[in-house]
Amino acid sequence: MAEDVQNSALPGVELGPLRENLPFLTRALRAYIRAENAAFYAALDAEQGEIVVLSVIGLNPGMSQNDLAATLVFKKSAITKLVKDLEARGYLERAKSATDRRFNALRLTAAGQERYARISDLIAQQNAAFLEPFSEPERVELFDYLNRLYRHLGQRQLQRTGNSSVIAEAGDD
Amino acid sequence: MAEDVQNSALPGVELGPLRENLPFLTRALRAYIRAENAAFYAALDAEQGEIVVLSVIGLNPGMSQNDLAATLVFKKSAITKLVKDLEARGYLERAKSATDRRFNALRLTAAGQERYARISDLIAQQNAAFLEPFSEPERVELFDYLNRLYRHLGQRQLQRTGNSSVIAEAGDD
């Protein structure tokens, strides 16, 4: 065998301004994490995105697909696929709301809750491995920062995407 | 007009454990950033990844494509494309090293340096916009954390990917 991979974050290589470049860092982290997740997802027989959907719906029963899309930063067309698949596998239900029959109120089934419970232990382990070099207070701070970024970039998208004074509008798909 | 986008980081939605979930957060941030970059790249007539390549080569003249790939967390096959394109456009040169004619020593041309200089101002502006909610010491800390993650995940990849005691080996492509 023996293909080739070099060290990453290669010792001798100078990153310079990239050390403080968000597009670079998020991309690099994403690439690493995706690689780790591949095995993880395969072992669980989980679709990409499934875990996060189960998690958000579990916490926010009755929410719409559009809200789910906005929360996860997916387009609604991507959510359709994910949600349909999870419904087909019996992990969630889409009930047309009686009061507004346009939208699907999403809820986990019992099987969905079980699945999520089972999976979430594994996720916690994985996350712990990712965070190994960080002390507990550092983790808190790190996630505080990341969540602030998430909210800030969400705000920016809203503005870019055409937001008429209030919330929720224009230019999704 | 008027399609639909909901607020992201939707006020009423509970994220729960996802607040501390790295796969989720990196993906979400990445999605936002990609969306912002699309306009940015189009305006510059830049390929995805081009900026980061110019930057790393500028700082590390003479480096190999494989080292570049490892640094940027790309596969070498992806680097081939990027580098070829930049060469064709006159921004960098690939000189076969005289001592080891297998590898391409990468260097920016004068045009490449100019281009990078011009672009890097814009990048700085964009980055400043991303980081608006953070104070200077917070930014320092944020990037410290992200760089530690980058290095840690790089180490993990090395181990997963089969690293025989030293550095650089096995299973890239």
Next chain:
DNA sequence: GTAATGTAGTTCACTTTATGAACTGATTTT
């Protein structure tokens, strides 16, 4: 010194991930 093995880079078909645009059906507005 030559066979075997390893390394750097290339090529290309393919997968994964995601998107835009046009559509259906339900609802609200006027």
Next chain:
DNA sequence: AAAATCAGTTCATAAAGTGAACTACATTAC
């Protein structure tokens, strides 16, 4: 009741990246 809006679906397509097989060169072992 027509017009506009909203939730969700569909599908063709694009973007991004990968794996595997290949070429060329270099190193090691015999």
